[in-house]
Amino acid sequence: MSKVLIIGCGGVASVAIHKCCQVPEVFTDICIASRTKSKCDKLAAELAPKTTTNITTAQVDADHVDEVIALIKSYQPDLVMNIALPYQDLTIMDACLACGVNYMDTANYEPENTDDPAWRAIYEKRCKEAGFSAYFDYSWQWAYAKKFEEAGLTALLGSGFDPGVTQAYCAYAKKHEFDTIDTIDILDCNGGDHGYAFATNFNPEINLREVSAPGSYWENGHWVEIPAMSIKREYDFDKVGQKDMYLLHHEEIESLAKNIPEAKRIRFFMTFGQSYLDHMRCLEDVGMLSTTPINFNGQEIVPIQFLKALLPDPASLGPRTKGKTNIGCIFTGKKDGKEKTYYIYNVCDHQECYKEVGSQAISYTTGVPAMCGALMLLTGKWTTKGVHTVEEFDPDPLSGRTGQVRPAPL
Ligand code: NDP
Incomplete structure (x- = not known):
């Protein structure tokens, strides 16, 4: 009640x-x-x-x-x-x-x-x-x-x-699977295709700010910052297949570093297709990701907000998005004195989500x-x-x- x-x-x-x-x-x-x-x-x-x-x-x-x-x-x-x-x-x-x-x-x-x-x-x-x-x-x-x-x-x-369930996975791993956790890699894969040349899966302003920022990860008690998209790995995701993923800064790394202090390294990777990256770089190069207002024909506009108005509303992607997401955490550490690796992840199907609640799998x-x-x-x-x-x-x-x-x- x-x-x-x-x-x-x-x-x-x-x-x-x-x-x-x-x-x-x-x-x-x-x-x-x-x-x-x-x-x-x-x-x-x-x-x-x-x-x-x-x-x-x-x-x-x-x-x-x-x-x-x-x-x-x-x-x-x-x-x-x-x-x-x-x-x-x-x-x-x-x-x-x-x-x-x-x-x-x-x-x-x-x-x-x-x-x-x-x-x-x-x-x-x-x-x-x-x-x-x-x-x-x-x-x-x-x-x-x-x-x-x-x-x-x-x-x-x-x-x-992510943030959210990824940290519940960490709490679960710490409570049930490990005595000590050495490394955490959070892997966020969206294998969905909405058929547009470029669209974001959640609020475009927040999403583009996040992915165009420098990447960073936690290692041996401090942050290591790298240029955006400069660390790339390939990974074969269950139910999705082979994808390119890139190291990003992500907010849960900060709280996990505080709450699981024994972790020597915490990283976050997200998958992106080449078309998404090409569009994003181009938009960034021409100033469309800027949050600084400019004067246009006597009216003040914020470029990234104008871009948001042009892009498809993420809430409208539901009927067109096909494929699956796979998001989870890979842990290494020790249990009962032995080295251990543990992977916990969730797979979600865009069309199944749409059938149930009228939204794509990211929402x-x-x-x-x-x-x-x-x-x-x-x-x-x-x-x-x-x-x-x-x-x-x-x-x-x-x-x-x-x-x-x-x-x-x-
Ligand atoms: P949307 O842009 O689709 O929705 C935002 C909503 O907030 C709209 O209804 C908007 O109203 C409303 N809103 C905006 N400003 C105000 C305001 N000043 N007062 C009242 N309402 C306001 O965003 P998403 O649904 O994609 O994202 C929602 C949140 O979820 C964001 O914080 C995002 O960062 C977060 N997120 C978290 C993820 C995670 O895994 N933890 C993953 C994806 C998103 P209006 O319609 O008038 O614009």
């Missing part, structure tokens, strides 16, 4: 909301709130005949903390699920603290305006001290830890697939763990107060190992 406020109604949120409505005994009431209310109304109307969850909708601009506070106060939820964009993480966390409500999201904070001098000064100091230059990092949200602890609240960060593999994370908090399986990432919680109820809660299968 829970009331949940879900902020955002894009590709990932739509899947999470579908999945919440499949567990109406826990998600008895949900309010879908987003910047564009008509999208929330459309989804609510589509789901209402299929569920006993009581769905309401609201308009909110989550960039404004007072708007989120007013909405929380009027709806009185047990949990706020932030499935909008990373830009809204801090305002929504502030609102949750002000109203005494638990919080969760699927991606760590990054600012919309990377030219903001106040943010930039902190960012440049962090680049020097920490040794990686991605725009996103956990420091902003970890800074809320004491406030959440003192308020007796939980903030669950990054409950998607699906993110939206399902978002619902599962909420389920862990709402059913009291994960109760640690403060600000925490997925690997800090017991993986067993999530995996169904204890048989107490069996979330919808991925």
Whole structure:
């Protein structure tokens, strides 16, 4: 019996909301709130005949903390699920603290305006001290830890697939498969084909910022940063086949380095086809990935936002995407004094996801763990107060190992 406020109604949120409505005994009431209310109304109307969850909708601009506070106060939820964009993480966390409500999201904070001098000064100091230059990092949200602890609240960060399930795999490996973990390689393969020359599988602005940034990995207690796409490997993925993959910076490396300190090396690889890389390089070379506003015919535009308007909406890729994803972690380490390698991964079929919830597998593999994370908090399986990432919680109820809660299968 829970009331949940879900902020955002894009590709990932739509899947999470579908999945919440499949567990109406826990998600008895949900309010879908987003910047564009008509999208929330459309989804609510589509789901209402299929569920006993009581769905309401609201308009909110989550960039404004007072708007989120007013909405929380009027709806009185047990949990706020932030499935909008990373830009809204801090305002929504502030609102949750002000109203005494638990919080969760699927991606760590990054600012919309990377030219903001106040943010930039902190960012440049962090680049020097920490040794990686991605725009996103956990420091902003970890800074809320004491406030959440003192308020007796939980903030669950990054409950998607990667970040999210990949860290649950790490917690599972550490608890059940290893005495010590030496290396972690996270492998994210999308073998799907949507038939477009170029499109991104989730929010284009966030996606292109992430993959065009320098790569980095954790080794022997520090970050090693490399030029974007400069480390390439080939890998034969189960159910997908041979793919080229490239080393990227990814947010869960940062929290895993903190929470599994014995790991000597942590890396993240993602597959890309040559056409995607050629398009991205060209767009970058002509300035289309820039986040700095320019004046065009008397109007200020941000190039990457203009590009987003031209590209296919990721939520529209569902009917056209065929093939499978394969995402998982390869571990090396020791168990009972012996060297051991262990690989745990999930395979998801784009068309099967579309049949079930009307979305492609990237939104699906993110939206399902978002619902599962909420389920862990709402059913009291994960109760640690403060600000925490997925690997800090017991993986067993999530995996169904204890048989107490069996979330919808991925
Ligand atoms: P979309 O762009 O499809 O959806 C974003 C939603 O947020 C839209 O409904 C948008 O509204 C809404 N929104 C944006 N700004 C605001 C605001 N100021 N106030 C209220 N609502 C707002 O993104 P995705 O669904 O692809 O991604 C959602 C999140 O999931 C992102 O944070 C992304 O980084 C994360 N993600 C995480 C993954 C993981 O594995 N952990 C993988 C993939 C994504 P509007 O329609 O008006 O624009």
